[in-house]
Amino acid sequence: MKALTRENKAVFTFFGASGDLAKRKLYPSLFKLYQKGYLKEHFGVIGTSRAKWSDEKFQGIVSDSIKGISETEKGQAAKFASHFYYIAHDVTDKAHYAALNDLINQLNKQYEAQGNRLFYFSMAPAFFSVIALNLKSEGLITDEGYNRLVIEKPFGRDYDTAKQLNDALTASFEEDQIYRIDHYLGKEMIQNIEALRFGNTIIESLWNNRYIDNIQVTLSEKLGVEERASYYDTSGALRDMVQNHILQIVSQLAMEQPVAFTDADVRVEKVKALRSMRVYSPSAAATNLVRGQYDAGENSNAYRDEDGVPADSATETFVAGKLLFDNYRWSGVPFYIRTGKKLADKFTRIDVVFKKPLIDIFAFPQNPNASLSENVLTIYVEPNSGFALRVNAKSTGQGFETEPINLDFFQDADKEKEVPEPYERLLHDALEGNSTNFASWSEVAYAWKFVDAIRKLWDIEVPRFPNYIPGSMGPAASDELLQRDGRSWVYKLNQ
Structure with missing residues (x-):
């Protein structure tokens, strides 16, 4: 309706x-x-x-x-x-x-x-x-x-400056009068996360560590820093993308079901999720986070050669990481994130990887290399909007082998035209007094505490930059991060 x-x-x-x-x-x-x-x-x-x-x-x-x-x-x-x-x-x-x-x-x-x-x-x-x-x-x-x-945004550049700003704002406005905008929260498929989870028993009943192996969030950008170089060099991908966009998406994926779909109830559960997210020590951050900076490519400058960027800049243009939640629902399930500039293409997607059956009854002795693929639920945020569920089915023909197939749905062109732009949606929400899709101070605070722990390490380490070429999906260490856990990115280049 x-x-x-x-x-x-x-x-x-x-x-x-x-x-x-x-x-x-x-x-x-x-x-x-x-x-x-x-x-x-x-x-x-x-x-x-x-x-x-x-x-x-x-x-x-x-x-x-x-x-x-x-x-x-x-x-x-x-x-x-x-x-x-x-x-x-x-x-x-x-x-x-x-x-x-x-x-x-x-x-x-x-x-x-x-x-x-x-x-x-x-x-x-x-x-x-x-x-x-x-x-x-x-x-x-x-x-x-x-x-x-x-x-x-940006709402501060670390927890201390964010708190100073928030204190100044709340001296004039009440918390429920402040709308901290994050345009990713205005995207149609990000708002579909709650509908998918809490509107479908078949999904929510499996949305836990008994059935999910890992969750992956990718925000990929094809362009470099362009005219934002002078601003970007004081920020970097960790502050520019992870602290706000990615952690807001992750909080929606990790939250518990709210009492009702109201802004106050949704925010309560998002804050609980972010509170349970593990804040890393320096040694743990070194193990679980990867940073990168793009090199020169064909007709493309290296980041350090962009106008307004120092020749020895240590600012990261790529981040990948493993997030862990210390709560009953998600204990043992890693949330892998990655974002960067000058990557293979511009897209945003979420991949929910389910566990394989404990016993693969189709692993016949005569075909020892065959194994079931993981079931994967993909939420395509942009440029196309839709869902895909990868399931295993019997291959056509004699014998009995299985193959993965996709059950998918994408918005058609006419429906896409009806979808409000993120700023249109968020401006309407602000007029209506609906803060569901805006970040509360508590959400911002917990996100900064997580990011500050990583920056504390990165600000004293000298990185080996540049370390990835334009048109790739980031540095090799991003793949190695998952390989150490016996996993891999669902989206792979040229897949």
Whole structure:
């Protein structure tokens, strides 16, 4: 059953309105909500940055950001853009907040937005704290409607800085008013994890260490660091991908069934899962984590030759690891993760590998090399959306041999067009006050504690970089990590 479309009323304020994220993702996503009726007449949008723009210039930029629309939709896009207003703003100057507040109040009255205010931070994280504190001290937080803060990553660069940021935010906003965005949580197939697990007895009854041998999560990127090199070199794959995207996915795979499918109940179980994840000592981190950095390839620079990257950079562009959970459900089941840049292709997938039967009755003496394949449930997140279940069946013909076959389902092209983009979905959730697909502070804190233990080792070791070529699936040590356990990656290059 499709949810009924309900109009949302609010005044948005985008800090960082001239940025690439706003133009590529945020404005087009708001337009989709407008087209679908989630936004109608009762909303206004304020863009702020240091640029000296007029309302007309800002509205033109918003219109230009909406790609691929028909001639009949251009009028709709123009009407949508007419709800956008601009004010040049220095976030460190308290005097500027009075003018911003006046404009918010004006638009609230003009569009009958019921006092609802949504603030979106899509600028340098160094300014997050000062903006939040000034919003409170200068009276921009209203008692009339709701106040919600949507904040982009990175949320700190370690536990201590994340806590400092969180303390600053919670001095102005309550925890349930803060929406820490992770666009992976807006992806259709990531949201399908709960439906698959808790909506199917046949799956959930097997979702434990009695039947599952290991779980693999792969986030593969084909491109290198591109124009993000200067930022990326201060972050690396561990902070940029593992601390947020991967650990959020893993927490959904590892969590217990919530009491109800509400944001509060789901978050409780995700936090329990992350609490039980083993934090490694330096020696254990050295054994269970692998890092890499890409070398030069055909028509491709090595990472250290990218613009803005030091020639001796030790920043990792690849991470693979084995995660362990010390709880009853998952004791003894490794969760293998890997992510990297300049890999074979761009895709995200989850492979759940089930244990083989204790006794293989089909291992006939006359065919000693034949053995049953593991059953594997694959969740394809992107670029295609779907599921596949690998099972064993009899090979066609005389005799009796088995072979693996796939039972699969993929969204067809028409269905794919209906799937909301992650930012469209998450902006709608923020308007609705639904924080299910946003990270809570407790989740962020446990993720940082896990990552900090690894960084403590990596920051004092000198890695042997570069150690993998573009177009591969990372360094050889990534395969060896699983081989030591008698296992292998389900997805292999050229498979």
